[in-house]
Amino acid sequence: MTLEQLKYLKAIVETGSFRAAAESVFRSQSSLSISIQKLEQELGITLFTRDNYRPELTDAGRSIYQKADALLEKSNEIVSLAHHLASGYESEVRLAISGIVPVEPIIGVLNQVSTLFPQTRIQMQIENLGGTMERLIDDDADIAISDAFDLAHNFESFALPPISFVTVVPSSSPWAAQADTICESDLGYETLIVVRDTSNHSPRISKGIYNDSPQWVVNDFATKQRIICSGKGWGRMPLHLVKNDIQDNRLTKLTSPDFKLLQAPIHLVRNKQRPVGPVEETLWTLLQNMTWPETNAL
Known part of the structure; x- marks a missing residue:
């Protein structure tokens, strides 16, 4: 046959x-x-x-x-x-993305790339803290969108808009009424919800962790959000993930001097020692022009 x-x-x-x-x-x-x-x-x-x-x-x-x-x-x-x-097009491009960045603009870029290069498979990995750079260093990703980029790394980089972080507690918590006066020490016995670093062999990165607090460690920010919204614990969250929860009074943003708004730098990163194909180059260029949804205003 x-x-x-x-x-x-x-x-x-x-x-x-x-x-x-x-x-x-x-x-x-x-x-x-x-x-x-x-x-x-x-x-x-x-x-x-x-x-x-x-x-x-x-x-x-x-x-x-x-x-x-x-x-x-x-x-x-x-x-x-x-x-x-x-024709020289890659069969696959791999993208490692920090769990704190909004995925909607990235999906829009990936849709453009898929339209231009429908035969190229796109692999997207969501990582936390040091996990994005580790995927790049281990050659498990071609491009990273990272909140853990170190200028000492021998990589090509491009600064993207930073991500705003706020500290939130459940609006049902007694601490919600003291949002503008509460001190860090007041939460010493409250459970801190922490997202784990997804790196496997690199030194673990800790951000927004208070050593004396009891902790629950979770895999991602969506789980952290759901736990705090349910009435348990507190923690720092990307503003774009909890903006609606704050507006709908499920969460309360702490605004005292101990809990100021933080900005997490975000970088687009790739290994400049590696040959780059046309699909990756197109993706790299489109990602540079990407904008996040407004995250600073409530």
């Missing part, structure tokens, strides 16, 4: 006759008929009934045609991918 025979089968079904099918694939009707007969003999089934004016698929032929159509589609995908790779 060959792909050519399956193409002939598909052509007969789509055109409705052996003659029209032969014309569509630029073959003689006799050679196409012989090819289908050989396919039937090889498979041991009859694909078409030939009693009527137009050939009709048998039940067995219909089942074979469905599989053949799917196989031909996969064949076309392989050919398209081969042309894509032969």
Whole structure:
């Protein structure tokens, strides 16, 4: 069985006759008929009934045609991918993203890249703290959007807008009424909700952690948000993640001098020692023009 025979089968079904099918694939009707007969003999089934004016698929032929159509589609995908790779385009680009940044603008950029390069697979990893840079250093990512970039690293970088952090408590907490006067020491016995660093072998980074506080450690900021909204604990959160919770009075932002608004620098980073393909270069350029939603105003 060959792909050519399956193409002939598909052509007969789509055109409705052996003659029209032969014309569509630029073959003689006799050679196409012989090819289908050989396919039937090889498979041991009859694909078409030939009693009527137009050939009709048998039940067995219909089942074979469905599989053949799917196989031909996969064949076309392989050919398209081969042309894509032969043109110098990457088969995959990998992006490591800090869990504190808004993903919506990034998704918009990735949609543009997918439209321009539909055959390139995009891998997106969400990491916390040192995890983004570790993915880049370990060559598990081509580009990182990181809040842990160190200028000492031998990487190319581009500064993106910073992310604002606020300290929040549940609005049901008694501390909510003291939001503008509360001291850090007042929360010493309250549970601090902490997002863990996702790095595996690099020195762990700690931000916004008070050593004397009891702690719950979670995997991501979405879980941290849900825990505090449920009435448990407190912690620093990216403002864009809790803005609606503050407006809807599920969370209260602490505004005393001990809990001022913080700005986390964000950098677009890649290894400048590595060759760069056209898809990655396009992604790099588009990410530089990305803007976050407004996060400073409430």
